[in-house]
Amino acid sequence: MDTFLWIVRVGAIILLIWGVAGTVVQGLSGQGPTGEAWRDLVVAGIAQGAMYGLIALGYSMVYGVLGFINFAHGEVFMSGGMVGFFVANYLWEVRLWETNFVLAILLVLLSSILTSTLVAVIVERIAYRPLRASPRLIPLITSIGISFFLQYTFAGLFGVAVKNYPPPPDSLRSRVSLLGLEIEGSKLLVIVVAVATMVGLYLFVEKTRTGRSIRAVAEDKEIAALMGIDVNRTIVATFAVGGAMAGVAGTLWALLFRGVSFITGFLPGIKAFTAAVLGGIGNLPGAMAGGVLLGLFEGVGPQLVLAGFGIPGVSQLKDVVAFTALVLVLIFKPTGLFGERLSAEDRA
Amino acid sequence: MTGLSRARWLLAVSVMLVAACGGSVPTDSDQTDPVEFEAGPLGAVVVAPGEQIHIRSLNSISGDIAFLGIPNQRGVEMAIADYGPVAGREVSMGTPLDDLCSPEGGQSAAQATVADPSVVGVIGTTCSSAAAAASPLISDAGMVMIAPSNTSPALTSDLAGNPSASYHPGYYRTAHNDLFQGKAVALFVRDHLGFDTAAAIHDGDPYTQGLAEAFKDAFEELGGAVTAFTAVNKGDTDMISVLTEVAAGRPQALFFPVFMPEGAFIVQQVDGVTGLEDVTLIVSAALLVDNFMELPESQGVYISGPDLRFGDNRNSITGRSAVELLDAYEAAHGEAPSGGYLAHAYDATTMLLRAIDQVAVDVDGTLHIDRAQVRDELTRTSMDGIIGPIDCDQYGDCGTQRLTVLYNTDPRNIEAGKNNVVFEYAP
Missing domain, CATH: 3.40.50.2300 (Response regulator)
Incomplete structure (x- = not known):
């Protein structure tokens, strides 16, 4: 075994234990967050992580099929959230948001899914398909360009100011009792919707004909084509499904944070990519689990580990915690937590 | 030929040469003290006959903080219009610069400003973060900047006579100190x-x-x-x-x-x-x-x-009151100012224009504006603004410091x- 890597691993474990022990000591002496506060941190981390997971599915699916990272996927997510805002705002003005919130949020969800799906498919058709035979670096760089193009197109169309969704009803803002835990309604809804979406996607990929085509194309495009699968259509379907997942995440974002702007997709996009790598790129359950874990690292990590060292303002370091967690996971398990799913070409 | 007669001969030749070139020879009747100008340690801006005096607006005019920066910029434009010619010259604000409310934006805009030696001073920035990056460049170029909405203590002093880490000579502000x-x-x-x-x-x-x-x-x-x-x-x-x-x-x-x-x-x-x-x-x-x-x-x-309750305050240079300024703003732009520092920007601009007016020296139709004297004049500022009394301390805090x-x-x-x-x- 590489001695240096071994030292890093042992050092990381010692620091982790040291930080947690310091936090426990602080807690025992009456400092630090209360039990309720830890609960809030965990729930918020899972809710945010579930959203990362949904976005990460798009990264993972595209990587599985085309073998490149679509860095514009964060903007696909943003586009859904942005259009959803205008629908929500209209429904607020006609009072449907207040009188029938369930119907209103379903309409917002639908508009968000449609928009993100459409944007993802158009981007694939215009920007990626012509480059399919090019080296992978070319579409990768193109995706960064598309990301900026989408950001500033939305900035130009709708302005740069943050747009705030209407407030959710009181029932979502109050706490709900679940297994003895008092959880904020909106966060519980986000977690439930994310899990249901993930299960639906899993069944779609595993049980449907299109899902099987996606898996076949991900395995080997040429063999899949020889078996009669329309590769182009399957790739479009992959982008569409990834876009739809991002659209769901766009609406969940609105429930959690309410504000969207043209750069809303940038950081969640990077985090979702991190989540996909964390779980094992190309692996759909891995992407979802990676997202939830990343959310938890972000939410709980600063208080659990860094506060124990007596570092002031630990919340500002949550991104450091998240990306350090990624590095550590890759040091301990280079293929991600659930292992990569690569095509025959990539494996070779 | 004696020394004296040689001098007379040279004088006569000189007079004939000047006359031949179309110049006029001073006579006793129009003889006055010649106006001379010698630039100070920071140099001077030379404004040729017929040219304008240049100042710049450096504010956040795009992005999330444009709500503050755009009224600031408009305040500069209104003050230039109200003040009229400075030392007989029109004043140009040039193309508005954007500080992007960020250090990068402030630095970039300041670099563009100092690259033009005809600029006397800047009204801006909107954000303290941009000012921290812009003020060293502006200061090193011998220019001045008067900020309408920077409030960070780091830009001036601790109010106990000690300059702050990011204070640079030539920096002034009409906004309060935080x-x-x-x-x-x-x-x-x-x-x-x-x-x-x-x-x-x-x-x-x-x-x-x-x-x-x-x-x-x-x-x-x-x-x-x-x-x-x-x-x-x-x-x-x-x-x-x-x-x-x-x-x-x-x-x-x-x-x-x-x-x-x-x-x-x-x-x-x-x-x-x-x-x-x-x-x-x-x-x-x-x-x-x-x-x-x-x-x-x-x-x-x-x-x-x-405190934005300016009451009957008037800018002692232009005579504008707060109400008149707001009315003129709404008439010109069709909306009320979105930020609270319009009057600060207006007063800051009149401060700068007055200082230029005071120190500008006209030598044969060419205007010379000594940069060090502009700074000295600004430091001596004691005037009534729309925001209230404006008196600068040695580290550039000039505002009224009234908070609500x-x-x-x-x-x-x-x-x-x-x-x-x-x-x-x-x-």
């Missing part, structure tokens, strides 16, 4: 609300961090306890982590002088954090904007900032909130 605003908020929380504990959140920007630190120092000086002093990152959306950190100390008040959208995310998420159910929220003028005050969750939030705290009672009627002063402070 050491006063920090004191005002501390007094409000400690004496007016009667609280013993408070927490503060900033975002690492010189403005927000400086103000939060000023509040912390003043609050502790008044006997209060600051239970948490922490920060968010610009661009953060999830505030649960930072609010949980704050909640551990169970503060009675939370002061977070941050910008949009982080401010909105804090008020929207604070209800979901155990331990902060009854906390009183206080923000600064960075959130004195419609899209924050219209949020339902902003109801009951206190907003500290400059507003109370946002109804997000559906934010104009009422903007006028609902519940506390005032004037040192």
